[in-house]
Amino acid sequence: KAGVTQTPRYLIKTRGQQVTLSCSPISGHRSVSWYQQTPGQGLQFLFEYFSETQRNKGNFPGRFSGRQFSNSRSEMNVSTLELGDSALYLCASSAQGATTEAFFGQGTRLTVV
Amino acid sequence: GQQLNQSPQSMFIQEGEDVSMNCTSSSIFNTWLWYKQDPGEGPVLLIALYKAGELTSNGRLTAQFGITRKDSFLNISASIPSDVGIYFCAGQSLNNAGNMLTFGGGTRLMVKP
Numbered sequence: 001k002a003g004v005t006q007t008p009r010y011l012i013k014t015r016g017q018q019v020t021l022s023c024s025p026i027s028g029h030r031s032v033s034w035y036q037q038t039p040g041q042g043l044q045f046l047f048e049y050f051s052e053t054q055r056n057k058g059n060f061p062g063r064f065s066g067r068q069f070s071n072s073r074s075e076m077n078v079s080t081l082e083l084g085d086s087a088l089y090l091c092a093s094s095a096q097g098a099t100t101e102a103f104f105g106q107g108t109r110l111t112v113v
Numbered sequence: 114g115q116q117l118n119q120s121p122q123s124m125f126i127q128e129g130e131d132v133s134m135n136c137t138s139s140s141i142f143n144t145w146l147w148y149k150q151d152p153g154e155g156p157v158l159l160i161a162l163y164k165a166g167e168l169t170s171n172g173r174l175t176a177q178f179g180i181t182r183k184d185s186f187l188n189i190s191a192s193i194p195s196d197v198g199i200y201f202c203a204g205q206s207l208n209n210a211g212n213m214l215t216f217g218g219g220t221r222l223m224v225k226p
Contacts, residue, residue, distance in 0.1 A: 004155070006155075031211070031212045033212050033213065033214070035214075035216075042216055042217075042218050042219065043156075043201065043203075043216035044216075045213050045214065045215070048211050048212050048213055050211065050212075055211040055212075056211040056212075056213040058213070090155050090156070092212070092214075094212045100212065101146065101158055101161045102146070102158070102203075102212055102214060103158060104148075104155035104156045104157070104158075105155050106153075106154055106155045107154070107155045109153075
């Protein structure tokens with residue numbers, strides 16, 4: 001069974017640009033969550049999608065957005081990139097509703113210059 | 114927002130020694146998860162705990178869900194060099210109807226052969 005797949009693995013963008021990251025969850029999983037990991041702030045929750053609907057949202061500015069497609073694949077978008085957006089962005093998939101294990105992808109390393 | 118206090122922040126031990134790390138919270142969680150992250154990779158799920166007082170093992174790893182629902186610990190017995198990495202605890206709140214995890218700051222484990 002394939003794991004969580006995130007693309008691309010590495011990305012370099014310039015301040016002010018926008019970026020789209022992709023996540024394909026484990027087959028059959030309907031919940032996809034996104035996290036930002038930085039040395040200073042650790043792992044922080046961005047948002048969660050379940051059945052194409054955003055179910056939870058963390059404390060990030062509106063520049064961070066996401067969506068989920070009918071096949072459960074998810075994308076997150078960051079507009080007007082800032083240097084502080086440089087981070088490892090992790091996607092996690094879960095089988096169904098609440099209280100289930102979350103399995104992470106390898107992440108996308110975003111560097112903003 | 115909620116914070117998980119994970120300790121110790123780092124440990125440098127001799128191969129063969131046992132390791133213990135813990136997480137505490139000011140809030141109640143209904144699920145505790147323990148992850149290990151290697152450099153450049155996403156976190157890998159080690160153990161999931163769902164009931165207060167629950168003690169669960171996975172090979173040389175043992176984790177417990179605190180009886181107050183506000184803490185959890187992870188023990189690693191007879192450490193080996195491949196145990197090196199960063200260990201994270203994560204909790205899911207009782208008040209959250211989705212897969213939003215709050216993470217501890219991590220414990221960096223270093224093992225001397």
